[in-house]
């Protein structure tokens with residue numbers, strides 16, 4: 217599906233949008249529910265990634281295909297490795313077979329797990345024979361993906377002796393690890409995270425607990441982008457959010473004050489409003505703790521004609537696509553003066569945006585969604601726009617409700 221998107225006939229409509237549950241919280245909660253049936257989940261994500269996770273957890277033998285879902289791939293690896301009697305091959309999309317999993321597989325193997333590679337060493341697909349795991353000490357590199365760590369932590373309470381992880385190197389995407397530990401705490405599992413050591417205790421039974429998934433903050437980023445690029449006074453209300461979020465991407469509320477977006481928390485809603493503010497000539501942000509909002513921020517800066525230097529982006533090359541290369545290619549098509557390295561992106565201020573460019577999305581939901589707000593500045597095409605379903609299937613429908621003009625091309 218190719219879409220042509222352009223700005224509303226008048227101003228943005230002051231709508232209230234209910235965004236689906238966080239896919240990160242949903243996929244963690246689903247795994248915990250599979251381990252402890254006394255857990256209930258509300259406001260679960262309707263994303264493809266949560267759907268494949270839920271389906272995957274029900275399979276006991278044969279093949280589990282998690283498509284593009286990184287969290288499902290990583291979380292299910294530890295899950296199946298520790299489930300006696302289950303034997304599966306865990307696979308995914310072509311891109312998933314290029315996303316590394318060696319760090320996690322080696323950590324599990326050193327704990328005694330039975331995992332082998334089906335094709336290329338270090339990458340999915342993998343074959344897993346579930347085993348009882350009693351060893352509990354393991355060390356692993358922490359600078360490639362936090363998902364390996366969350367995966368081990370989520371399964372840990374179901375193991376006889378829990379787990380003690382020693383994290384080696386600079387820890388990346390830390391808020392996601394803290395989210396995992398916070399959810400474990402919500403179900404009564406004890407853990408500690410001191411320096412580079414994390415311990416999780418074993419727990420046989422969990423009391424009936426309702427895990428309420430907060431709506432997805434990474435999805436909210438596209439509304440931050442819209443408001444930043446809109447006229448003073450524009451407003452959007454989003455739900456269901458809370459001030460004390462488990463999601464690191466809630467740092468958006470702070471980051472976007474630099475772009476004149478004010479966030480007000482009202483019960484379970486956030487109201488975003490564009491206020492009069494002098495724009496800084498250049499923004500410099502380290503996104504090692506919030507990698508998923510890098511694309512949104514890069515496009516916001518481009519749309520505003522503001523220079524930026526974004527760092528801490530070393531994980532972007534192994535996500536749904538090489539996001540640094542993809543941003544370089546697509547922003548250049550629009551006339552941006554952009555440079556990227558293996559971990560940073562720099563943008564010079566540009567005054568003109570080339571209209572009606574077709575943005576390629578590389579099977580990456582965030583490439584499609586990040587460019588959506590740019591419709592307020594120029595009309596553009598989004599190729600393969602359906603990719604948004606990975607995390608936010610209603611994205612284009614919700615944008616339409618705000619008055620953005622969206623037509624199939």
Ligand SMILES: O=C(O)C1=C[C@@H](OP(=O)(O)O)[C@@H](O)[C@H](O)C1
Pocket residue numbers: 239240241287360361362363366388389392507508531
């Ligand atoms: O644990 C999670 O839910 C996630 C962790 C992050 O990955 P990395 O730790 O690989 O950066 C993030 O990019 C991803 O979208 C979701």
Ligand SMILES: C=C(OP(=O)(O)O)C(=O)O
Pocket residue numbers: 284285286287288508535536582607
């Ligand atoms: C990186 C992402 O997802 P995953 O790694 O779970 O595929 C994302 O949603 O931006």
